[in-house]
Amino acid sequence: xxxxxxxxxxxxxxxxxxxxxxxxxxxxxxxxxxxxxxxxxxxxxxxxxxxxxxxxxxxxxxxxxxxxxxxxxxxxxxxxxxxxxxxxxxxxxxxxxxxxxxxxxxxxxxxxxxxxxxxxxxxxxxxxxxxxxxxxxxxxxxxxxxxxxxxxxxxxxxxxxxxxxxxxxxxxxxxxxxxxxxxxxxxxxxxxxxxxxxxxxxxxxxxxxxxxxxxxxxxxxxxxxxxxxxxxxxxxxxxxxxxxxxxxxxxxxxxxxxxxxxxxxxxxxxxxxxxxxxxxxxxxxxxxxxxxxxxxxxxx
Numbered sequence: 001x002x003x004x005x006x007x008x009x010x011x012x013x014x015x016x017x018x019x020x021x022x023x024x025x026x027x028x029x030x031x032x033x034x035x036x037x038x039x040x041x042x043x044x045x046x047x048x049x050x051x052x053x054x055x056x057x058x059x060x061x062x063x064x065x066x067x068x069x070x071x072x073x074x075x076x077x078x079x080x081x082x083x084x085x086x087x088x089x090x091x092x093x094x095x096x097x098x099x100x101x102x103x104x105x106x107x108x109x110x111x112x113x114x115x116x117x118x119x120x121x122x123x124x125x126x127x128x129x130x131x132x133x134x135x136x137x138x139x140x141x142x143x144x145x146x147x148x149x150x151x152x153x154x155x156x157x158x159x160x161x162x163x164x165x166x167x168x169x170x171x172x173x174x175x176x177x178x179x180x181x182x183x184x185x186x187x188x189x190x191x192x193x194x195x196x197x198x199x200x201x202x203x204x205x206x207x208x209x210x211x212x213x214x215x216x217x218x219x220x221x222x223x224x225x226x227x228x229x230x231x232x233x234x235x236x237x238x239x240x241x242x243x244x245x246x247x248x249x250x251x252x253x254x255x256x257x258x259x260x261x262x263x264x265x266x267x268x269x270x271x272x273x274x275x276x277x278x279x280x281x282x283x284x285x286x287x288x289x290x291x292x293x294x295x296x297x298x299x300x
Contacts, residue, residue, distance in 0.1 A: 006143055008089030010113070010126070010152070010159075017123050018116035019091070021143075024160065025110050030219045085147040091161070093152070096135040102151060106164045113152065113159040123159070130154045194252040201259035 004020035011017075034043040047056045063080070064072035091113075115123035130137070136153040141161075148163045173179055187195075226232060 004114070005111075008091060008141075010093065010139075011090045012093035012137070015122065015126075016090075017126060018119045019113045019123070019159075020116070021161065022112040022114060023109075024112050028213070028216060030216055030223070084145040085142045087145075088142045091139050091141045091150070091152070093137045093139045095138050096130075096133070097138055099134065099136045099153060102136070102164075105170055107151070108163040108165055111161045111163075113161050124157075127154045127157060127159055130159075131157075191249060191252065194249060194256065198252055198256045198259065201256050201263065 002022050004022055006021035007019070008021075009016045009018045035041060036043055047058075047061065048054060049056055062074050062076070064074045066072050130152075131154040136151050139150045139152055139161075141148050141150050141163075143163075149166060151162045151164055153160050153162070222232065
């Protein structure tokens with residue numbers, strides 16, 4: 001059974017709604033232990049002094065920040081504790097914003113906000129009001145000695161909390177090489193129409209159950225077969241490279257034709273019944289404010 005990782009209250013104005021925080025996702029991966037290939041025994045890692053090679057006792061290890069090569073500023077746990085944000089059991093809402101103002105790149109981790117028994121009515125009222133208003137709440141919350149910026153948003157009658165990246169943690173697209181050349185690319189109306197036709201031919205509703213981690217499944221299957229004594233041979237999975245120059249229009253036309261054939265074979269393979277029942281989503285997300293400002297400056 002899921003366990004709450006934090007408990008406190010949503011606070012805005014004079015309103016306080018006691019809630020518990022539950023992790024909304026459970027990432028899955030196949031984890032391996034490091035073994036000695038000679039006898040398949042576990043390999044232990046030791047912390048050693050880089051200069052002497054001697055093992056360092058755990059209680060002698062301190063934190064250091066490298067300010068130049070091999071020069072460190074040592075910071076004690078007490079000094080860090082003095083700077084840590086004060087522990088709080090409050091999710092403080094600071095403002096409400098339009099959901100499409102937040103670029104998804106800012107979202108970090110997802111959590112469910114569950115009300116305490118005596119707070120269900122106020123929780124339901126806040127959820128309904130936010131659903132009707134269409135805005136999400138920006139809040140500050142302290143978890144595990146760190147203060148997070150968070151977004152609270154309604155989802156099917158429940159409240160979700162997403163911790164967020166701070167503005168200086170998101171890499172601006174202008175810093176990425178290769179994007180600047182896109183401003184000079186010209187496409188024809190025929191190419192644009194064909195690209196739109198390809199998008200339309202592949203359109204469907206979002207159903208996460210249609211997708212799975214095939215690599216993880218194959219690794220688990222391999223582990224199962226080997227545990228039963230099956231002998232396997234490794235196959236070369238190196239990617240092949242070609243220097244073929246693709247004709248854009250020909251590729252688009254072939255893609256549209258292939259997508260149509262796939263739809264004819266599986267006419268219900270697009271949107272799931274659950275997805276079809278859901279109302280249409282809002283318009284596409286807006287660009288972050290600083291990026292939008294750059295576009296306006298450029299057009300001016």
